[in-house]
Amino acid sequence: MSAATGFDADLGTALRLHRAGCWAQAVSVYDRLLGDPPVQAAQAYSNRGAALRRLGRADEAAASCIEALVRCPDMAEAYANLGAILQEADHPLAALDACRRAVALAPSLYTPYLAMAHARQDCGDPAGALALLRRAAALAPAMPSVRYNLAEALLQHGLFEEGWQAYEARWQARELALTRPACAKPEWTGQDIAGKTLLVVEEQGFGDTLQFARLILLVKARGARRIVLHCRAPLVRLLAGMEGVDTVTAALPDPGAYDLWVPLLSLMQRLAVTPDRIPAAVPYLTPPPDAVRHWSEALPETEDLRVGLVWAGDPRLGHAAASRTDARRSLALAQLATLLTVPGVSWVSLQKGPAAAQLDRPAVFDPMPGVTDFADTAAIVRQLDLVIGVDTAVVHLAGALGVPAWVLSRFSGCWRWLLDRDDSPWYPTLRLFRQQRPDDWTPVLAQVREELLRAVQLPRHHRGPA
Known part of the structure; x- marks a missing residue:
């Protein structure tokens, strides 16, 4: 040779x-x-x-x-x-x-x-x-x-x-590095679905599921007899109460339990949703009654503006591209010190994962060690006046619950926030604060602080379930 x-x-x-x-x-x-x-x-x-x-x-x-x-x-x-x-x-x-x-x-x-x-x-x-x-x-x-x-x-x-x-x-x-679901039945590509059972399969991040689950109701309106939603366990209890969903499961069901299947994010293409036709009515999620009962008295009583805070995403250390994105979107809690000194604010941590270890400030109440899933988080968020956070699943959760949310969006931010706007067609209660230069959070946080000083003077939104 x-x-x-x-x-x-x-x-x-x-x-x-x-x-x-x-x-x-x-x-x-x-x-x-x-x-x-x-x-x-x-x-x-x-x-x-x-x-x-x-x-x-x-x-x-x-x-x-x-x-x-x-x-x-x-x-x-x-x-x-x-x-x-x-x-x-x-x-x-x-x-x-x-x-x-x-x-x-x-x-x-x-x-x-x-x-x-x-x-x-x-x-x-x-x-x-x-x-x-x-x-x-x-x-x-x-x-x-x-x-x-x-x-x-x-x-x-x-x-x-x-x-x-x-x-x-x-x-x-x-x-x-996505794995296409191994579903035995045909994929739904827009054909007549009247009288059929459709399996909708979650993909990618928790935020994606919370954002696009709203489309299930549009599929049901086309005549589907039943909708079965497959998602990871932390979302099951919350999504089980969603309108249009008949069954939620953390395991792919037996092929006999459905007629057709579709990946969740493919619903945008299958339903031909345009930017001016995004179903944005909120809330389209509500915390389940058992979670509401459990968390109804967990937060400290206060007359202050009650604000939830999430400052970092999942570092995804085993996935180089995702880890780079997280490094660009996430902050250290110490960078938010200028916000934590605003008078008239009662802070509540919504942070999970490694970044939660940064929480050493008595001014921030931390209920998250007792949180088991997104239903628990939703019950907490529903008691807040405002959520301030980087681009993570928590801000999608707040938007889906109809709770005001201010998103700290990185320079060259995620495609879902579109361009040159500080609002979002996905969530009427969401507001974007965009970086104007890469890695420079200082002007963003200064703007958020000014808006927070104004917000503490305004009437509070209704806390708890309507």
Whole structure:
């Protein structure tokens, strides 16, 4: 066997592992190829950099791509990989420069357009990002990661019809690592559902489920006999009381229990919901009576403005992309000190997860150690006058309950909050406070403090169930 043949075989093995998302195993195979002749080694170094990027090892990934370019200065793929690494490491201008070099060397390569789009988004240019993603889609129309990223950009611009259609590629987009539900019955794609039982299957985060569960009532209106909702256990008790839902289960039911199934977030596309037709009547969720009874006297009595606070999301340390997003949206509790000194406010923590350990301030009441699920959280939130939080499931819960919520939204925020507005078509009681510069929360918190000082002078909303 020739050296070239051996290299090709090992490279093929590494690429199969890489494409399957087995990035650590792929890196170990690439490592064996680094001593090959310069051009072959350059390819191994470039691909190794791409795999290390997926593992969240940015410095090693960048160094590997630079080694590739030392051996082969005209390798467009290495420049494209380097651009993606630099963008994710919060160096958007350097990322744009690397990607432009890639495009100059290989105009038909779609990957640099993806990284450039993210870099333009990071620079506050969503229109430029969308144009670059359209270019990537023209070059690689069937590539799931291109379709998924284009979908988010389209949705951010309010282009729902095209965006939700492209969003169907999410199951194949490796960066999301989603597992398509293994349902035995046919999928509902909009066909006549009269007299049928439909299984609606939760996907992605708790916030997504709370946001899109409202669509179930629209499906029921099409004549479905029964709606069975599958979701994770922390949501079962809350969603069991939702109008339009007949059964809620944490386990996929037997195929005999339903006729058709549909992923929850596909309902937007199947129902052809447009931005001006989002069902936004609130509350569409209410805490169950047992949770209300349990928590009705748990909060301290006060005449002050009662405000819930959540300052961090789930760090998702095993998922590099999700962890980066969480780092951008989350704060440390110490950063909110300027809010905690506002007179006339009684603070209630709604924080769960590792960030709850930061809570060492007696001015913030913490009921969360006794919370077992979202029904408990809902019973607490319903007693509040206001919720202030970063972009997590808790602000979706407040919006679904009809409780005023102020969202601290990161620069280049989530697509669901659209562009250039401080309100939301999803939740009438929600208000957005957007970062104007990356990682700069100071002006946002100053604005929130001013609004909070005004709010303590206003009449309170009705606390507790109507």
